[in-house]
Amino acid sequence: MFTPMMTTPLTITSLMHHAERVNGLVEVVSVTADNPRHRYTYRDAFKRARQLANALKTLGLKPGDTVGTVAWNDYRHLEIYYAVSCSGMVCHTLNPRLFPEQLEYIINHGEDQWICIDPTLVPLIEPLKDKIPKVKGFIVMTDEAHMPDTKLDQVLCYESLIAEQSDQFDWPELDENTPAALCYTSGTTGNPKGVLYTHRSTLLHCYASICADVFGLSIKDVALPIVPMFHVNGWGMVYSAPMVGTKLVMPGPKMGDGETLCTLINEEKVTVSAGVPTVWLALLNYLQQSGSKVESLQRITSGGAACPFVVYDEMRSKYDVDVQIGWGMTEMNPLGTYNGNCPPALESLPQEELDQLRLKAGRPVFGVDIKIEGEDGQELPWDGKSSGAIKVRGPWIINEYFHYDKPTLDDDGWFETGDVGCMDEWGYLQITDRLKDVIKSGGEWISSIELENCAVNHPDVAEAAVIGLPHPKWSERPLLVVVMKEGKTIDKQEMLGWLEGKVASWWIPSDCVFVDELPHTATGKISKKDLRVQFADFQWSE
Amino acid sequence: MFTPMMTTPLTITSLMHHAERVNGLVEVVSVTADNPRHRYTYRDAFKRARQLANALKTLGLKPGDTVGTVAWNDYRHLEIYYAVSCSGMVCHTLNPRLFPEQLEYIINHGEDQWICIDPTLVPLIEPLKDKIPKVKGFIVMTDEAHMPDTKLDQVLCYESLIAEQSDQFDWPELDENTPAALCYTSGTTGNPKGVLYTHRSTLLHCYASICADVFGLSIKDVALPIVPMFHVNGWGMVYSAPMVGTKLVMPGPKMGDGETLCTLINEEKVTVSAGVPTVWLALLNYLQQSGSKVESLQRITSGGAACPFVVYDEMRSKYDVDVQIGWGMTEMNPLGTYNGNCPPALESLPQEELDQLRLKAGRPVFGVDIKIEGEDGQELPWDGKSSGAIKVRGPWIINEYFHYDKPTLDDDGWFETGDVGCMDEWGYLQITDRLKDVIKSGGEWISSIELENCAVNHPDVAEAAVIGLPHPKWSERPLLVVVMKEGKTIDKQEMLGWLEGKVASWWIPSDCVFVDELPHTATGKISKKDLRVQFADFQWSE
Ligand SMILES: Nc1ncnc2c1ncn2[C@@H]1O[C@H](COP(=O)(O)OP(=O)(O)OP(=O)(O)O)[C@@H](O)[C@H]1O
Ligand SMILES: Nc1ncnc2c1ncn2[C@@H]1O[C@H](COP(=O)(O)OP(=O)(O)OP(=O)(O)O)[C@@H](O)[C@H]1O
Ligand SMILES: [Mg+2]
Ligand SMILES: [Mg+2]
16 A cells, blocks of 8 residues: 555654653652652653563563552652553553542552552552452562561562663554553542553643643743642643653652642742642642742643632732643543633733633643533534533543443544533633533523632632532522631621622522531542532521 | 544544634635735635535545645635645645746646646646646636636636535545645755655644744744745645634745735734745845834744854844744655754853754654664764764655655665754754765765855855865865855955854865856755756866
8 A cells, every 4th residue: 555654653652762862861850758859861761661661571561461550740650651651561540549449449440460659658558458369569669778668468679670670672663552551530420430541642642732822841841740640641741741851840749738849849940830729729828828939930730620710810910820721531631621822812801801711621722622512412502601511522532431331432422521511712611510510400500610619719718519409499409518718707698698799690509508628539629429418418498 | 442542533624623613713814816915714714615625526526636736825725725635635736936847747747637726827837738638627716807818728717616615515534644735845856756745644743843842833823834835835834823723824926025024924913934044035135125123023934945144143133033943854744853942951052052053953843753874874873973864754754755666765664864964962953965965075074054054154145055076186075156145246265265264174165166146946945956067067276
């Protein structure tokens, strides 16, 4: 057959090869349990990845096998990523914040054969020892001096393991559709489900994510991925930074610690970072308390959950940092839409409207095709108000969950995201809810996310959730559940009054309850599933 | 088979679909023969592309057929690009500056069935009428009012043709390796050769080219592709701009006209542009004469030939425009290396060294794998001095020339670019020569490009070329051939003296000749092939 252009496969191996040759001198800085500030270069990283690949081979691991990781963002985790995926194996990142039963389920379901563990996380896995029979052994990510005592069997020391290996390795030539990494969903709406990324999906996602209107990563940047590498591969930054030659700064176990983050940003001159809203609240909190600044920081991505206005507003006004919203999910590698640069035609909007726009989920990145479907299965117009189920399609969208017995796609081949939202004529997506959290009152939809955002903007409110509960007259009505900031109290009337004028009057929750804390999932999201169970017997007052 | 992620094909159709939905409101501005400033939106463009696709179908054209274009950069050419490629046909862009015999050869070799012609270019094709028997007819890109008289047969008017068609069209589902566009090389070193781009190669090139460190295209930008759409698809900007939502400004037949370019830049607020060095010299010339400014312009790409220092220097110092060098070729879609943002580690170099660095061909864009090969076939180190044949590999590099009887790749599957250069440890490529132009004196290489750049920096020199001629003692020695600026004269001694201290002493050409003009190719490059013929009988003086 006549093949006019080369059909060179899109593999992570090609990315590694490029990064080593072209960006090999760029630094990677990490915080680890055994070193508060480890630094070396991409060239060093990939050399050690080859040593590790040799080591994995001597352990009997073969292409197609799965290697688990229970680890933070640091250089050894980076080496494991590349060594495993480029050997044709699957790198299965496990979320250490999952409940033990969930971890057990996922390790078994993912068929992990070896597990690489951060020394600080060994105690987490020890209790599972006898419940994960397919696991042949553990590699503890440290040197001999820092090896923990452990009850686990078949335990190897990472540094000793690779020390004896050659730094030459012939990476196999892989088809671009070879699986590279496995990640399970957060389990917010049900059991975690496995998503198996391929080399192709990872690379294309990488290309799309570094565009000027998305992460806009440059060799001039210094990136701090706070989002964990066990959370959809750290939104791909551990791939895109070496691809571009961006210096990488990784916070290790300190990802939730405002002080460490602030120090890293200032000392390493971080320009760009990414994380969930909770992290930004922690950083803001620290900045306010300490009076510190983050002068090198230009822009941050907030994703994974709706971003509170205060994060967007204070980061910009007090610290001159642009907050960019991303929307996506495990099934999307994760990027779907991004709110980066704004079309010039909209820049002249009044500040308040512009703020609203900038807090939306953003516009589809090229590669992700989106449609909004009404309850009748018809596509809805992009008019800024018609809300419906969000469906997606594209080269880094899931096709089939890993070992799953139900169909993943709809009859037309679209993936139903489980989110509900609307699109405007510029392609700005607004997420109004999760399908499972939707509140339907008197036949009309109420956005729980918008109500929550509005409640959280009250200066005394720490966290808020809205759930729909059965109602005799309206079929369902919203209930507002609020956690106050320490030492603050307000009453029901004041809380509900705060919402007046800010949302449609019939959206105002029919009641409000104050609690000490809300249930959360392993990725730190409010678990409305648990909240609904908790309020199953709630009675409306009238 | 278990396919974990969607394998949605990378097609230009998907790009068009995205651009229409997400960036549909963005403007496209063109200069045409029938309208000095036509403007509409991407939405309008793709609607008309569907009308055109219907029209092509009624003409009997089928997937796999080739449609030629002899046209400038304007909106109708844009519509043709998408209508043809997304119908599964091949869009063959013809360079109107080719000699008639070359045009005839390429039209026949490319098997063009219909040709779309700009009204101003009809006279160019008329003489070929009886020599291109496979061509079934011509579509003149204008409305009835502007139709030229012509001796061609089977001539249709573009606007009338599409006016009667529906704006609904079911684009075929294409495999991503389907050919999309055909372009012939410039014929600088021999006969033009056909390169057939696929949907996949075009899309991947697009992704790579919009990176922050390459074109860095954003929805905030306004792009003016001056490089013709018949010259490697205008370096892909007619794809990447709609992909990102960048407003597109197209100069039509006025691409060489400094005044029009300046007016377009200022009135349309152009931020980014791309073209060959000649165009930048024309623009600089106009700016100097008129005293005009180009305040919106932030950065320009210069590629296709070595960029004179004066372009880089004056654009930056007088007009605050960053000049970014790109290196590539028809066989590479065209992008190979790019000199955009500079690694922070190099930013502190002394200005002179930094200038030298910024005038190199740049660093490999992700996707292009480069190696430098010595005469013994061994790979050379990236040490900033080991010069050899540049070979490339990657998903938008040619695999086989169109209808060609010699192998296109070397035995290991690399494409030999025909260029000679060296790489440094940061991956900066320096082009020293074309393989066919290499001068070897006493066993050592002399860079004709470096000598030419140096000669052209003399304030009175308009153009300069260096060729190697046989020499009894040194086997070959360089001859400098110079065109002076109007009204200027200097003598041989002064000219050669100018080079002293700027290049190694044994590089100084053994003689210098002044001529009124140099021979050029259809893309405006100096034709050293013709120059060598012209000086075949030259005798060294001593
Ligand atoms: N910018 C955002 N605004 C609002 N919600 C967001 C945003 N980004 C992500 N989300 C929410 O996070 C979800 C994706 O999260 P993830 O893939 O981690 O698992 P999950 O959906 O929480 O868990 P599970 O699918 O197991 O129930 C999205 O479907 C969406 O509901
Ligand atoms: N930045 C640059 N600096 C120096 N030379 C360049 C640069 N960019 C491109 N070139 C030259 O242009 C060539 C590519 O041009 P193109 O594909 O238009 O055809 P051509 O090589 O001139 O013609 P042919 O291959 O038919 O002889 C490269 O091989 C290189 O020699
Ligand atoms: Mg989910
Ligand atoms: Mg060539």
